[in-house]
Amino acid sequence: MNLRLFKLFCLGVVLSLFSGCGASQNETVYEKAETDEEAAQEEAVEEPVLSAAEKVLSEMTTDEKIYQLFFVTPEALTGEEAVTTADKLKTALTDCPVGGVIFFAKNLESVEQTKALLAETAEGSETPLFLGIDEEGGTVSRLSELEGLAAAEIPPMAEIGATENPNRAYEVGQIIGSDLKALGFNMDFAPVADVLTNPNNTEIGSRAFSSDPSVCASMAAAVIKGLHSENIGACAKHFPGHGSTTDNSHEGKSVTKRTLEEFRSEEFVPFKAAISAGTDFVMVSHMTAESLDGVPCSLSEKVISLLRDELSFENIIITDAQNMGAITGFADPTEASLMSLSAGADMVLMPLDFEASVNSVKQAVSDGTLSEEELDEKVLRILTIKEERGLLAN
Numbered sequence: 001m002n003l004r005l006f007k008l009f010c011l012g013v014v015l016s017l018f019s020g021c022g023a024s025q026n027e028t029v030y031e032k033a034e035t036d037e038e039a040a041q042e043e044a045v046e047e048p049v050l051s052a053a054e055k056v057l058s059e060m061t062t063d064e065k066i067y068q069l070f071f072v073t074p075e076a077l078t079g080e081e082a083v084t085t086a087d088k089l090k091t092a093l094t095d096c097p098v099g100g101v102i103f104f105a106k107n108l109e110s111v112e113q114t115k116a117l118l119a120e121t122a123e124g125s126e127t128p129l130f131l132g133i134d135e136e137g138g139t140v141s142r143l144s145e146l147e148g149l150a151a152a153e154i155p156p157m158a159e160i161g162a163t164e165n166p167n168r169a170y171e172v173g174q175i176i177g178s179d180l181k182a183l184g185f186n187m188d189f190a191p192v193a194d195v196l197t198n199p200n201n202t203e204i205g206s207r208a209f210s211s212d213p214s215v216c217a218s219m220a221a222a223v224i225k226g227l228h229s230e231n232i233g234a235c236a237k238h239f240p241g242h243g244s245t246t247d248n249s250h251e252g253k254s255v256t257k258r259t260l261e262e263f264r265s266e267e268f269v270p271f272k273a274a275i276s277a278g279t280d281f282v283m284v285s286h287m288t289a290e291s292l293d294g295v296p297c298s299l300s301e302k303v304i305s306l307l308r309d310e311l312s313f314e315n316i317i318i319t320d321a322q323n324m325g326a327i328t329g330f331a332d333p334t335e336a337s338l339m340s341l342s343a344g345a346d347m348v349l350m351p352l353d354f355e356a357s358v359n360s361v362k363q364a365v366s367d368g369t370l371s372e373e374e375l376d377e378k379v380l381r382i383l384t385i386k387e388e389r390g391l392l393a394n
Contacts, residue, residue, distance in 0.1 A: 090124030100130030118184030161209030173226020241267025
């Protein structure tokens, strides 16, 4: 081999060596970069941020969750005849941390006494409470004996509906909401969203805005918005519409013969409007809709599923008071609460026997009749509304 060829051969060997080293280094750099990128991506994956409601739920015991399903009177907790101070109530709430307490006129002696009662009651519960009242205006006013409150002067909703002026209905909600907020309440069992299709109906009567579904719809939605303007939760009642009955469900069985098609064309209209307006609760009535089911609506999975699925209501479904004759005459009080919860309700209002009702739900969760998953879904809805009303810390 001559000298020139030998030099070319050596140069080729050297270049091939350098080329090989470069490829190896490039691959190493690339692999390292890829590894670094994967590590960075892994570090970037953070734990999901829990809402305040989800955080509270995650820290609850099963018994604490079960108590959240009940909205009761202070007397159901203390055993007293008429609770006007929070001394025993605060102690009772430690043992029975219910989701809400509803107050009546007998609990309210004066503005200052009411403020103290509600403030101390709120302090007595580790999980913030719904502090509720029936303040519709007209014939259903628990504040009527307290002096200096504008809410006590609100006329029946039939008079408000007769104006066909949603601005007036909004004003009603705002006035009631303002007084409730000043006293310490955070939730009102109003408005009535029933369409008065039966002029002989005595249970609803002038509590309804109108016999015209569209008027009821616009008025109910406006009251809800008025209440919300004062950060007071609203409850549209009494699904699927109690305006067609003759008998009073407070006293015993109350029946409607309205068909599903009739409900859809009239009674559902105001509830759809209330849901669009963001109502926090919808209350299910105790009347029996014979064309839908043979049991009181508040115990009927078929009726409650119409509200949840057909009307797409995602907030809290609550029963009417279960100490009413339509329920006590139909089911054992130890069974009624569980029947409603199993049918799809989230909260039970005023069971006839609070302790027995709680125990029946505890047993149902223990044996799987009511699953932990169902329990969590209900409690999360309750806590989510509490968060939206500013009751849970973020």
